[in-house]
Amino acid sequence: MPPNPPLIDASPTKEFFIEMLTRDIELIPAIIDLVDNCVDGARRLKADGPYEGLHVRLTITPTAFVIGDNCGGIDLETATKYAFRFGRPGKMAPTAHSIGQFGVGMKRALFKLGTAFTVRSTAEHSTFALAVDVSKWSKEDSWQLPFEGSSSAKATPVAKRGTTITVDPLHPTIAADFALETFQSNLREEIERAHQDAISKGLAITLNRTPLHVNLGTLLQSAAIRPARREFSLNGAPDSVDVTIYCGIGESSPRDAGWYVFCNGRLVMEADQTSATGWGARGGQAIPSYHNQFATFRGYVFMESNDAGRLPWNTTKTGVDADSEVFRSVRLEMLQVMRPVIDFLNRLDAENDREEEEGPGPLTVAVESAKPVPLAETKPSVAFTWPEPKAKPKPSGPKTGRIQYDKPVSQINAVKAVLGATTYVEVGQRTFDYFYEAECDDT
Amino acid sequence: MSERTPSYERVNYRLRPAKHVERGMILEALQRLSVFAPLRQYRYIGFGSTYFADFIVVHRVLGINKMISIEEDEAKRARFLFNRPFRTVKLIFGHSNAVLPTLAWTTPSIVWLDYDGPLTNSVLADIGWVCSAAASGSVLIVTVRADPGAISVDDKGARIRTLKKNIGAKNVPNGITNDGHLADWRLAEVGRTVIDSTIREAVRDRSTRAAQMSYEQLFNFHYRDGVRMSTVGGVLLDAGHRSELDRCSFKDLSYIKSGSDACLISVPFLTNREVRWLDRHLPATAAGTGVAMIPQRDRDAYADIYRFFPTFVDAEF
Numbered sequence: 093m094p095p096n097p098p099l100i101d102a103s104p105t106k107e108f109f110i111e112m113l114t115r116d117i118e119l120i121p122a123i124i125d126l127v128d129n130c131v132d133g134a135r136r137l138k139a140d141g142p143y144e145g146l147h148v149r150l151t152i153t154p155t156a157f158v159i160g161d162n163c164g165g166i167d168l169e170t171a172t173k174y175a176f177r178f179g180r181p182g183k184m185a186p187t188a189h190s191i192g193q194f195g196v197g198m199k200r201a202l203f204k205l206g207t208a209f210t211v212r213s214t215a216e217h218s219t220f221a222l223a224v225d226v227s228k229w230s231k232e233d234s235w236q237l238p239f240e241g242s243s244s245a246k247a248t249p250v251a252k253r254g255t256t257i258t259v260d261p262l263h264p265t266i267a268a269d270f271a272l273e274t275f276q277s278n279l280r281e282e283i284e285r286a287h288q289d290a291i292s293k294g295l296a297i298t299l300n301r302t303p304l305h306v307n308l309g310t311l312l313q314s315a316a317i318r319p320a321r322r323e324f325s326l327n328g329a330p331d332s333v334d335v336t337i338y339c340g341i342g343e344s345s346p347r348d349a350g351w352y353v354f355c356n357g358r359l360v361m362e363a364d365q366t367s368a369t370g371w372g373a374r375g376g377q378a379i380p381s382y383h384n385q386f387a388t389f390r391g392y393v394f395m396e397s398n399d400a401g402r403l404p405w406n407t408t409k410t411g412v413d414a415d416s417e418v419f420r421s422v423r424l425e426m427l428q429v430m431r432p433v434i435d436f437l438n439r440l441d442a443e444n445d446r447e448e449e450e451g452p453g454p455l456t457v458a459v460e461s462a463k464p465v466p467l468a469e470t471k472p473s474v475a476f477t478w479p480e481p482k483a484k485p486k487p488s489g490p491k492t493g494r495i496q497y498d499k500p501v502s503q504i505n506a507v508k509a510v511l512g513a514t515t516y517v518e519v520g521q522r523t524f525d526y527f528y529e530a531e532c533d534d535t
Numbered sequence: 536m537s538e539r540t541p542s543y544e545r546v547n548y549r550l551r552p553a554k555h556v557e558r559g560m561i562l563e564a565l566q567r568l569s570v571f572a573p574l575r576q577y578r579y580i581g582f583g584s585t586y587f588a589d590f591i592v593v594h595r596v597l598g599i600n601k602m603i604s605i606e607e608d609e610a611k612r613a614r615f616l617f618n619r620p621f622r623t624v625k626l627i628f629g630h631s632n633a634v635l636p637t638l639a640w641t642t643p644s645i646v647w648l649d650y651d652g653p654l655t656n657s658v659l660a661d662i663g664w665v666c667s668a669a670a671s672g673s674v675l676i677v678t679v680r681a682d683p684g685a686i687s688v689d690d691k692g693a694r695i696r697t698l699k700k701n702i703g704a705k706n707v708p709n710g711i712t713n714d715g716h717l718a719d720w721r722l723a724e725v726g727r728t729v730i731d732s733t734i735r736e737a738v739r740d741r742s743t744r745a746a747q748m749s750y751e752q753l754f755n756f757h758y759r760d761g762v763r764m765s766t767v768g769g770v771l772l773d774a775g776h777r778s779e780l781d782r783c784s785f786k787d788l789s790y791i792k793s794g795s796d797a798c799l800i801s802v803p804f805l806t807n808r809e810v811r812w813l814d815r816h817l818p819a820t821a822a823g824t825g826v827a828m829i830p831q832r833d834r835d836a837y838a839d840i841y842r843f844f845p846t847f848v849d850a851e852f
Contacts, residue, residue, distance in 0.1 A: 324744065326743045326744055327743075328743065373660070373663075374656050374659050374660040374663055375656030375659070375660075375702070375703040375706075376656070377632055377655070377656040377657040377659070377660035378632065378660035378663055378664065417740075417742070417743045418743055420739070420740035420743070421740060421741055421742075421743040421744045423740070424667040424737070424740050424741050424744075425744075427636070427663075427664075427667070428636050428664075428667070428668065431633065431636040431637070431664075432636070432637055435629075435633050474639070475637055490610060491610055
């Protein structure tokens with residue numbers, strides 16, 4: 093037997109690694125990953141907030157990218173053992189309710205943005221600086237990163253703790269994107285949406301010195317119309333997942349209709365109108381596929397867990413892992429709360445069809461008198477409730493349908509004259525009756 | 536639930552002997568649910584139509600008071616209300632797809648979705664609703680038409696196409712590729728497979744929330760009062776109830792079927808005199824007792840179902 097069996101070197105090349113890592117994420121989600129880290133810092137400092145006094149400042153120019161925060165900093169141990177490792181080591185203690193989960197976001201974003209970066213951070217008892225020239229590093233065999241750090245027994249005041257990351261120079265394509273005004277406005281929009289929870293709790297995020305704002309979700313509510321609000325926990329090891337689902341109606345907007353899914357406060361699905369959130373379930377029989385009749389539909393799902401690993405997000409946080417058992421359970425509940433809203437919107441649509449002749453119906457009136465209320469102010473309700481029309485639909489009598497068609501006015505007038513009819517409606521009804529009696533009525 | 540002519544306008548529900556036998560067997564089995572909860576605490580949900588045949592026996596035999604009948608045809612509201620057999624039967628108008636998800640599911644329920652038509656996505660949607668919400672100890676029973684229809688030389692693949700249209704191509708099990716695979720009772724077998732996996736999928740999806748919910752099939756009937764019909768059903772159990780399942784002794788009942796093997800209900804044509812004569816010799820281990828004038832096949836069939844054999848008499852009341 094040979095003393096040393098031959099070995100094949102299967103370790104990844106760094107170029108391959110960087111290429112694969114950055115290929116599957118778009119630029120804006122990559123930048124939001126960096127903001128996620130800042131928000132996690134804020135959560136570590138003040139748990140559920142408020143985050144008054146904490147800030148995240150992004151500066152993007154055609155030459156450089158800078159993100160700085162005062163959200164606690166990265167301590168020396170985390171920096172040396174975990175923060176720059178690819179992937180989250182299993183033994184690392186998780187941050188309660190963290191957004192960062194996969195141990196890949198920051199590195200991926202930095203590689204995506206440029207060819208060199210620096211990270212400076214001051215934590216309670218330590219400070220460090222790291223400068224990496226990616227193009228040089230990728231050619232070295234070693235996976236280690238040059239680094240300067242020091243620790244001190246004296247505590248740095250909270251206000252002075254924080255992290256600043258600079259990427260300079262940028263990749264040429266990134267620099268070109270950054271030069272576009274539309275890119276900046278898109279980035280602003282996406283951060284505002286992704287981190288509406290943190291911003292609403294007082295975290296001051298600025299982009300090129302402009303403060304970001306949020307429009308928190310609202311649902312229409314009145315004495316007659318009540319959105320669904322279900323709260324429940326999914327138990328399991330090591331931590332439970334607390335779920336809150338809201339479902340109802342909002343302003344009519346086909347673009348904004350659908351489901352909004354949040355994991356630990358981070359938006360991972362926005363205005364989703366696909367089967368992932370239940371649309372078209374069971375061949376469209378349980379829930380129809382989305383169409384614009386449902387433009388006022390709004391649903392919000394919030395999943396919170398101490399253990400971010402139990403939450404069903406994908407690594408780019410741009411969608412859910414539909415195969416996760418947590419999301420499967422949640423999706424069943426989503427289907428249940430959706431159905432009454434869909435029924436309501438179908439009835440409303442039918443009512444609107446009759447509106448020309450009969451004026452606004454009771455459901456339209458109910459919608460118009462309802463007011464948007466923030467989600468937090470809605471009351472728990474297993475199902476979306478709406479006013480059943482008081483007057484029962486005309487009992488007995490066969491089911492009716494409507495026929496509508498266009499014909500040249502000259503022809504209509506000719507028929508009208510023959511019938512001695514006075515209105516178009518009468519023309520339609522009497523010609524139909526004439527045909528029915530002649531061809532269909534056997535009695 | 537939709538059909539061009541509802542079956543209550545075509546068939547008198549009380550004169551369907553195989554259905555009658557099936558109902559008797561199901562009711563006998565359901566009495567054993569008292570292991571999980573007193574039967575009075577159960578709620579019954581069905582499609583009562585105008586006859587409410589199942590509602591009447593459920594109330595009489597099981598003593599269940601809370602009953603809900605889902606009825607789509609709101610235009611005939613007055614007639615359905617008139618035929619309501621007991622005060623405690625509540626009628627809810629609307630399509631079952633829309634009504635089922637709006638019910639409260641905290642009490643254990645016996646849900647018998649007795650459709651006139653074939654298995655469709657709409658039926659599967661109803662099954663999904665029930666199994667994702669029903670409390671532990673609940674029973675779901677689904678009856679659908681499972682008649683493959685005549686085979687046509689000119690129109691090969693018509694049965695497969697119909698099946699795909701009804702339940703969607705992705706629900707058609709592997710290996711079902713030609714009309715022969717759906718002949719005789721095979722369409723019913725395919726239907727049971729599809730229903731079973733729909734139930735198990737819903738149960739799996741909720742198991743994170745509801746402590747280890749599982750499903751145990753009890754019923755798999757084939758019968759025909761005219762066209763072939765199939766009834767599939769079983770009980771939904773959480774971990775606690777699951778451990779008590781054996782106490783129900785469902786397996787003692789010969790018509791309980793936990794898998795793809797079906798119980799075929801075949802009702803022989805016998806005179807009342809023959810019935811009385813056969814009864815005197817039953818139960819017997821072999822149905823060989825008797826006289827040769829009654830065909831052996833009929834005697835065997837009768838021995839399988841004699842406790843539930845319907846006797847129809849002409850009466851005025």
